[in-house]
Amino acid sequence: MDRVNIIHRPIGEVGLWFSGEEAGYVFIVSDRNVRRWADRTGIKAKGILEIDALEDYKSFGTVVDICRWLMEMGADRNSILVGIGGGVTTDITGFAASVYKRGIRFAFVPTTLLSQVDAAIGGKNGVNLDSFKNMIGVIRQPDAVFICPEPLDTLPYTQIISGAAELLKTFIIDNSKGLYGKAVETLSRIREAGGKLDGYSGILGELISEAAAIKAGIAGRDPFERDERRLLNLGHTFGHAIEKESGESVPHGNAVAMGIILAARLAENTGLAEKGLTERLEADFKACGIPTGCPFEIGRLTEAMRKDKKAEGGLVHFVLPFKVGHVETRSLSPDDVTRLLQE
Numbered sequence: 001m002d003r004v005n006i007i008h009r010p011i012g013e014v015g016l017w018f019s020g021e022e023a024g025y026v027f028i029v030s031d032r033n034v035r036r037w038a039d040r041t042g043i044k045a046k047g048i049l050e051i052d053a054l055e056d057y058k059s060f061g062t063v064v065d066i067c068r069w070l071m072e073m074g075a076d077r078n079s080i081l082v083g084i085g086g087g088v089t090t091d092i093t094g095f096a097a098s099v100y101k102r103g104i105r106f107a108f109v110p111t112t113l114l115s116q117v118d119a120a121i122g123g124k125n126g127v128n129l130d131s132f133k134n135m136i137g138v139i140r141q142p143d144a145v146f147i148c149p150e151p152l153d154t155l156p157y158t159q160i161i162s163g164a165a166e167l168l169k170t171f172i173i174d175n176s177k178g179l180y181g182k183a184v185e186t187l188s189r190i191r192e193a194g195g196k197l198d199g200y201s202g203i204l205g206e207l208i209s210e211a212a213a214i215k216a217g218i219a220g221r222d223p224f225e226r227d228e229r230r231l232l233n234l235g236h237t238f239g240h241a242i243e244k245e246s247g248e249s250v251p252h253g254n255a256v257a258m259g260i261i262l263a264a265r266l267a268e269n270t271g272l273a274e275k276g277l278t279e280r281l282e283a284d285f286k287a288c289g290i291p292t293g294c295p296f297e298i299g300r301l302t303e304a305m306r307k308d309k310k311a312e313g314g315l316v317h318f319v320l321p322f323k324v325g326h327v328e329t330r331s332l333s334p335d336d337v338t339r340l341l342q343e
Contacts, residue, residue: 006121006212008205011148014109015042024078029066029093031085034111037151038084041109045082047073053088055248058128060136066096080105080143086112087119087252091134094125098140107144111151113163114253117170117211120145122219122232132307133240139223147212149205157195157289162253165235165290169260170211172281173231174218175325183207187288195289230329234319235259238294241304245296257285258294260321262341267320269340272330274323281321298341305334 007017018026025046030038031053038048049069051062070081081104083093090108097106110120126137152160164187171180186203190196197204215232222229238259242250250258264281267273285292294301305316315331322328 005142005144006147006209006216007144008147008209011037011040011109011146011150012042014146014148015044017107017144017146018043018080018082024080025073025075026080026082027070027073027075028082028084029089029096030083031089031111034085034151037109037111037148040150041084043082046075051089051092053085053092055088055128055133058088058092060127060129062092063096063099063127066092067100070096070100075100075104077101077104080107082107082109083120084109084111085115086110087115090115090120091125091137092127094123094140094142095127095137098125098138103140105143107142107146109146109148111148112155112159113152113208114159114166115163116147116152116208117163118166118215121212121215122229123223131244133243139225141223145212147205147208149201152204153197153201158251160190160195160197161289161291162251164288165253165257165260165285167207167211168285168288168290169234169256170214172260172321172324173234173327174214177210179207179210180324184284184288187290191287191289230317231319231327233317234321234327235263237305237316237318238262238301241301242294242296244304245300250295254291257290257292261285261292262294262298263319264321266318266337266340267322269343270320270330272320272322272328277321277323280324298338302334302338305337 028038028045028048030050032050081097083090094106097104108120110116123139123141126134129135168183171183190200218228235256239255242255242258264278268278282292315333317329318332319327319329
């Protein structure tokens with residue numbers, strides 16, 4: 001599968017990429033809260049559909065609504081659908097484009113740190129089934145993902161923190177360029193500056209670019225998650241269970257951070273991780289302002305892990321960090337995981 005075309009440019013220059021789309025139509029699906037960024041892209045769209053980008057609306061019903069809108073607007077198979085917003089928006093948009101008329105082209109303009117480093121990269125597009133995350137979906141790459149710096153400057157600090165966890169996760173998986181320490185230092189300084197990106201936008205942009213490239217490379221080599229791509233789920237099996245138990249009140253990035261700490265503790269308790277890894281990661285995350293303490297007893301997470309979409313034959317593929325830059329998968333039963341973490 002081809003690697004996604006990641007394009008770094010100012011928001012006002014995004015529309016230039018679409019200037020040769022005379023043969024079809026360009027349509028935009030935008031998070032209602034970031035419509036101003038859709039207007040600033042310069043994309044000459046035939047139509048813009050605003051959606052409420054909330055987990056409650058990340059459903060097949062919303063996908064049907066988008067497809068119905070495309071049909072009413074006269075979108076044909078030469079059309080291209082552009083998703084502008086965070087991870088919920090890009091997931092829904094990519095799925096709708098993948099099934100409308102058996103598949104039309106699509107592109108993303110992610111507007112959150114979380115979506116720039118993770119959700120919009122890799123080709124996974126899907127929606128939730130009841131309270132279980134991303135249970136219905138496809139793997140299909142967008143034509144392009146535009147990484148624009150301007151939206152990040154307007155994000156509340158809570159959203160920066162949520163994205164920061166996924167940024168660090170990427171460098172825990174692949175620290176070949178030694179960027180984990182640089183990311184911790186940069187995020188710590190942003191926290192000390194009260195969450196302001198002034199003076200740090202350039203460094204953060206470089207880290208985002210590197211993290212996006214790492215994820216795109218892994219996804220390109222293993223698009224259907226047969227082997228290497230499973231590593232990208234570091235923290236997610238625990239994280240998704242935490243999100244479900246919290247009724248989605250724990251933000252995704254925070255849940256992943258808590259999941260990474262639990263995964264590190266599990267790796268240490270099984271003798272696989274270097275001694276002190278959990279303590280080091282907890283200290284680094286806290287320095288960056290990222291919460292690390294799981295609000296639930298591990299036993300409460302067991303049932304949700306059983307129903308995780310990655311569960312096979314009663315076993316779940318857990319991604320365990322052995323040290324920064326080295327993670328591996330292990331298939332374990334949720335009951336064994338619960339026992340090991342209660343020791």
